Amino acid sequence: xxxxxxxxxxxxxxxxxxxxxxxxxxxxxxxxxxxxxxxxxxxxxxxxxxxxxxxxxxxxxxxxxxxxxxxxxxxxxxxxxxxxxxxxxxxxxxxxxxxxxxxxxxxxxxxxxxxxxxxxxxxxxxxxxxxxxxxxxxxxxxxxxxxxxxxxxxxxxxxxxxxxxxxxxxxxxxxxxxxxxxxxx
Amino acid sequence: xxxxxxxxxxxxxxxxxxxxxxxxxxxxxxxxxxxxxxxxxxxxxxxxxxxxxxxxxxxxxxxxxxxxxxxxxxxxxxxxxxxxxxxxxxxxxxxxxxxxxxxxxxxxxxxxxxxxxxxxxxxxxxxxxxxxxxxxxxxxxxxxxxxxxxxxxxxxxxxxxxxxxxxxxxxxxxxxxxxxxxxxxxxxxxxxx
Amino acid sequence: xxxxxxxxxxxxxxxxxxxxxxxxxxxxxxxxxxxxxxxxxxxxxxxxxxxxxxxxxxxxxxxxxxxxxxxxxxxxxxxxxxxxxxxxxxxxxxxxxxxxxxxxxxxxxxxxxxxxxxxxxxxxxxxxxxxxxxxxxxxxxxxxxxxxxxxxxxxxxxxxxxxxxxxxxxxxxxxxxxxxxxxxxxxxxxxxxxxxxxxxxxxxxxxxxxxxxxxxxxxxxxxxxxxxxxxxxxxxxxxxxxxxxxx
Numbered sequence: 274x275x276x277x278x279x280x281x282x283x284x285x286x287x288x289x290x291x292x293x294x295x296x297x298x299x300x301x302x303x304x305x306x307x308x309x310x311x312x313x314x315x316x317x318x319x320x321x322x323x324x325x326x327x328x329x330x331x332x333x334x335x336x337x338x339x340x341x342x343x344x345x346x347x348x349x350x351x352x353x354x355x356x357x358x359x360x361x362x363x364x365x366x367x368x369x370x371x372x373x374x375x376x377x378x379x380x381x382x383x384x385x386x387x388x389x390x391x392x393x394x395x396x397x398x399x400x401x402x403x404x405x406x407x408x409x410x411x412x413x414x415x416x417x418x419x420x421x422x423x424x425x426x427x428x429x430x431x432x433x434x435x436x437x438x439x440x441x442x443x444x445x446x447x448x449x450x451x452x453x454x455x456x457x458x
Numbered sequence: 459x460x461x462x463x464x465x466x467x468x469x470x471x472x473x474x475x476x477x478x479x480x481x482x483x484x485x486x487x488x489x490x491x492x493x494x495x496x497x498x499x500x501x502x503x504x505x506x507x508x509x510x511x512x513x514x515x516x517x518x519x520x521x522x523x524x525x526x527x528x529x530x531x532x533x534x535x536x537x538x539x540x541x542x543x544x545x546x547x548x549x550x551x552x553x554x555x556x557x558x559x560x561x562x563x564x565x566x567x568x569x570x571x572x573x574x575x576x577x578x579x580x581x582x583x584x585x586x587x588x589x590x591x592x593x594x595x596x597x598x599x600x601x602x603x604x605x606x607x608x609x610x611x612x613x614x615x616x617x618x619x620x621x622x623x624x625x626x627x628x629x630x631x632x633x634x635x636x637x638x639x640x641x642x643x644x645x646x647x648x649x650x651x
Numbered sequence: 652x653x654x655x656x657x658x659x660x661x662x663x664x665x666x667x668x669x670x671x672x673x674x675x676x677x678x679x680x681x682x683x684x685x686x687x688x689x690x691x692x693x694x695x696x697x698x699x700x701x702x703x704x705x706x707x708x709x710x711x712x713x714x715x716x717x718x719x720x721x722x723x724x725x726x727x728x729x730x731x732x733x734x735x736x737x738x739x740x741x742x743x744x745x746x747x748x749x750x751x752x753x754x755x756x757x758x759x760x761x762x763x764x765x766x767x768x769x770x771x772x773x774x775x776x777x778x779x780x781x782x783x784x785x786x787x788x789x790x791x792x793x794x795x796x797x798x799x800x801x802x803x804x805x806x807x808x809x810x811x812x813x814x815x816x817x818x819x820x821x822x823x824x825x826x827x828x829x830x831x832x833x834x835x836x837x838x839x840x841x842x843x844x845x846x847x848x849x850x851x852x853x854x855x856x857x858x859x860x861x862x863x864x865x866x867x868x869x870x871x872x873x874x875x876x877x878x879x880x881x882x883x884x885x886x887x888x889x890x891x892x893x894x895x896x897x898x
Contacts, residue, residue, distance in 0.1 A: 284647065318648035339532035339651075343539060346531055347546050350469030353530030361649020378526050378533060379612045380647035422527070429524035434733040434832035436740035437839070440519060446834040448876065478828070479804040481727035482771065484735065486764045491739060494760060513742055517734045524730055552731045577727060581718065601735075 274413050275388040276457045277370065279424065280306065283441045284380035286314025290444040294457040298370070298386065313362070313384060317374060320362040354418060355425055358382075364414075366390060371413070375421040383424050385417065385457075420456070427452045467550025474528055475551050485580045492598060503595035510597075514604020515611075521552070522609040533613070533650065537638050538562075540615065541569050544606065544636075553577050561635075568637040570622070576632055578602070584626050593628065597621045603634060614642040721775060729828070736829055740844055750839060754846035754866075761850025762857075769855040772801050787820075787885060787893060790861050794852060795822050802851070803828045807881075818890060822852070822881040823870075830877060835869070843867040845879045852881060862886040 277298045281290035288310035293300070301309070342353045358376035365372040368389055375383040391409045431449035432438050438446060478484070492510070499505040525531070529547055534540040541559045549555050555577065561570035578599045584592050597603075603619035610617050616639045623629035739760065747753040773783075776797060784790040795810040799822075813819035830844045845867035853865040863885045870880045 321649040321651075340535050340539075342530070342532045343534060343543065346529055347542055350467050350471075350547070350550075352470065352474060352528060353532070355526050355530040357532060357647070358649050359651040376647060376649055377523070378531070378647075378650075379522060381523070422530075425523070425527040429520075429527045430730075430733075431832050431834070433520040433523050434730070434737045435834055436737045436744065436844075437834065437836050445836060448832065448834045451876070476729045477726040478729050478732060479726055480724050480801060482724055482768070483764075483802050484727045484732045486767055487732065487735060487739070487760075490760045490763045491735075493763065513738050516741065517738045520737070521730075521734050524734075552728050554725060554727065577725070 274416055276385050276420070277388070278386040279453060279457060280310060280382075280384040280386075281428070281444065282310050282314055282382040282384065285441070286311050286382075287441070289442065290449075292450065292453055292457075294454055297388075310384075313372075313374065314382070317358075317362040317376075317382070321360040324360060352422075355422060356418070373414075373417045373421075375417075375425070377425065381428075383421055383428075385420065385424075387413070387417070423456055424453070427456065467547050467556065470529065470547070470551055471554060481577050481580065485577060485582075488578050488601070489582060496596075501592075503592060507595075507597050507600045510600040511604040511607075514601035514606075515608035516604075517601070518605040518608020518610075519612055521605060522612045525551070525609065533646075537566060537569075540610075540638075541571075541636070545571060548609075561633075568635060570633050570635050573632040573634070576625075579624075579626055579632075582626060593626075597624060598626050599624065599632070606634075606636065614645045616640040616642055720771070729831075732828075733832055736844075736847070737833070739847075740833070750842045754842065757844065757846040758850035758853065758865075761847040761852075762854035765851035765854025765856075766858045767854075768798070768802060768851065769858045772798050775801075784859065786897065787861065787889065790856065790859055791820055791822070791883070794855060798855060799824075818885045818887065820883045820885070822883065823878065824848075824881070825872075825875045825878050827877060827879045830879070841869065843869045843879060845869075845881070848879075849881055852883065856883070861889060863889075 275295055275297065277295050278291070278293050280288060283289050288307050291303075291306050345351065346353050355377060356375045357378045358374055361374070361376065363374055366389065371387045371389055373385050373387070377383075390413060427449060431446050431452055432444050435446050435448075438444065491513075492506070495506045495509055496503070499509070525548060528551060531543060531547065534543055545557045545559050549557055549571075555573065555575050557571040557573045559569055560572055562568070576599060578601070582598065584596065584598065586593065600621065603621065606619045607617055618637045618639060619634060621632075621634045623631055623633040625632050740757070743756045743760070744753055747756055777783075784793050791810060795807045799805070799807045803824075807822045808825045809821070809823040811821040811823065813821065824845075827845050827848060829848055833844050835842050835844070849865040849867040853863060856863045856865070863883050865884075866882050868880045868882060870878055872878050
């Protein structure tokens, strides 16, 4: 998986950071990126409303899940997945690119645009086809989980601890830029 | 539960926290700020408290991101859970202490954190003037109140935080109180469930 | 508290102290004058007799004077320090009139820390080595080595002497702890938040009676974007002292 681009959106859907880490994407103008950010923000929110009417049982599961995460954390002190994007738009998969959205509890969104899912040749028998493609997809998804965690940690180090950064405003930190490139290139 | 939670933050402290070998730089830096503020505000300690609180608030709004990034904590379902999270995980990874959660009010909306140690005030003694005003007025570690207020605000909890006791003033323990005013439900980001 | 009760140093920094200075309160050791600066005259003894005192007798069993200063100091999260420092720079920036003023304020905050750290490191060390640095080179090695290590957990990277200017020395830190996460924007010119650390060094040097002015300069190198040079300019008088003593 190759990461083409990385975006960060503030709580209100404003684009605060954008970095084309690897070439390969058609270049978008900075205005296009703003539109993309706003659109994703909106679609993400509306997606969370498009869901089956929650049955009582399902709701209970939801509650226990976040509760379990926290109980685990408090009991073992082991890091959990910081993604709180439960019901919003999580991924877009196309033939040309994949896009993943990670959201923090404070409402920040980290978005990465990556190469598409690995191509699976039609020549393979159906059974294999299924197992391979699922395995590959899962792999790609898992690696984005790790990337998002690293990105979020870099953000809390090089943006949050930088006195020259004002909250919710565009990120200009050169150290953050450098570290993001190191991570994603 | 209490048995399993006693050492909970230790694992994270050991493996996920970059440390300075010596807490004195931190302690002395904070001391330098407090004493500078006392000079800036001409020993008007109420104003010093307010300024420390504001500075803490600014810190809290930023610090919460690292807390979430490092721990992966999700939204707490009860304020009791929040209290546990603050003392067992939050204080642990940032100050390497675990304050005791106690003195809950009946409605479950206010509790105390009792700090047995306080790295901010290590080897600190308030100077005693003839009128002892500084011991009456100054809350030396007020920055902590601001940090908690700012951090919780970012996860949509509107709280008040204040000190009720401080060993620096001659009290028997250092105790701060947190009161939940409101859960800002409308501000919870979409997509969280 | 009225201003009379606070004992201010007679000058901002020891490096500015001269023979003619005397403290406002009538007390305070001036190293340039020697013991006579603390001599008891009818005038000073009168002040002493009428002075209000503060009891130093421990009032509780937990007095800080009873605590062991040699006890192993606990570790602290680097993040906590960095967040605090971030807010310090923010606050100082809002109060300052310009880049130079900002650096001066950071220096002042550091200065008070340096004075205390010198005492602390020396008190702990003295028990081991029982020696005191009296030459410029010795004190520089101490600052670059033991002092740096006890504050930042590592020694500084290089210690150099200026080839062009007689009384200038440089301590170089490749990754300065205090500005590890800070990217100074271009419109802040050559601001270095390590002015704070420069203040710490200056405070320590002044207190050790090596009056100096210390400034911090960002001098990045390939792979080391944060590399910082601390330029130490000793007071002229020191060379006179050193020549008298050691030549």
